[in-house]
Amino acid sequence: MRRTDLAMEQIPNKAVNGVRINQSESVHTVEILTDEAAESVGKPKGKYTTVSVENFCKSPSDFWGEVKRISDVLAEFLPDNPDAPVLVVGLGNRMITPDAVGPLAVEKILVTRHLQKIALPSLPPLRSVCAVSPGVMGQTGIESSAFVRRIADVAAGGCVIVIDALAAAEVERLLTTVQICDTGISPGSGVGNSRAELSEKTIGVPVIAVGVPTVTEIPFSKKETSMPMMITPREIDQAVEHAARTVSLAINCALHPNLTADELSALVS
Template sequence: MFIKRTDLALEARELWQESAERTTRLQGVKAAKQKQEGYPVTRVDILDRRGAEALGKPQGTYLTIDLSTFWQRKADFFERAVRAVGGQLKALVPAEGPVLVVGLGNDAMTPDAVGPLTAGHVLITRHLISAMPKQFAGFRPVAVQRTGVLGTTGVESAEAVRGLVAEVQPAFVIAVDALASRRVGRVCATVQISDTGIAPGSGVGNHRAALDRETLGVPVFAVGVPTVVDAATLAADLLEASGAGEIDEEKLRGGRGLMVTTRDIDAQVRDLAKVVGYGINWALQDLEIEEMNALLS
């Protein structure tokens, strides 16, 4: 059977439903839909081992925010997107304690630059609180790390983050990275938030050691933006839609891991990195968006 690739729990659930009989019930998984700030949000909870095996994802909570209408640029589209992402993240993370935000990826490769670009929009306060505790008493301590990639640093992201976690001792880590989607329509149009950690490089087909509670010793919350679609997965979906018969996975993949992205990926990644960065600020600090603009300018 052709294995379609996705990093989104929402799509993994869709794929399971497509392959199962209509009367078959997915055990160990619960899903619900709502709206926040006008943007649809789908929550998928993988409750036990059965659900984890069915979807190929770790147990935990996965929140997918549909930002498709963000690109229509309607009234307050940016502010609403920030509050939607920030509100969902805030409901998931602990209310207190210092935080380490990790921007994963390669800023020299646009589809993989979500993490590093997001880090540039996060309000860094740890050093300010340490130097001027009275003036910054109302802020939560936040530190930021851009890990780079193994090819340019010689250091695995997990190794770099583990060392910094031991030194900074955060209450939890927020890791931001690029993901791969099954559907072209979800590329740069969704944000996935989870409490299960993340495998760096998954979005560009270069899986590295995972960042999670087991490897770092603290809770790890992942924020991911799908920036690519696996070319073979896209081709398989198109062939199925056209009524093609059995699909030869080996021929489709052709021995190369090709990825597809949008033609304006550079602008879309920049915009969404700002949404995610401001959303993290919204979740961690008691600030309005205008105040973030002033502090980050």
């Protein structure tokens, strides 16, 4: 199989000991329940939920419906304490379009940590939220996991939400799915450039990963040379902008359920 970050592609829909699969029309959940199953399928033990959406290359017919569907799934992964502080991290390279989902999404996260001691009579109480985009090691010389670990000590008493671009094995998954999991993430793993993982083990608090597949691998042969290539849709600029907006609003909705869609749109516009 070609490289993929999607559990639904890596784990077949047949019975696997220690794996539970639940599928509806638009939501596919894989739960890896044992260490033996994790080793067998090559994915960390945990829960992976993939939400199908309209192609991000196009304008959706029900934008807020998609936002709510993703938000509802994400809410199931959040800590039980609704007041627990959250750090949102946008992984990726802002200058490379297929890798820019994380940095673009973070720009529209409603950050509220600095408002915790300020009374806002027009709004209900807000969860403490911080947001950062640490860049990539080639830009900063610092592993994202090390950067996030230091900030999480200060800002993430509840959990860290990491947003990243993913790789898919099947072309039809590109920009039509959003995967949410509670196992964290290894940046770059889907394209063979794996960096240090961001997980509860390395960061110290639960890490929820939210990813959108933007690239897929295809074989390429020229004369005597054979090598894989990563490809992405022609409309990637528009699609990544749309994906980032959708994901960021879904995260905002999940973190601030007392705010309406109009209020959230106004606060992050």
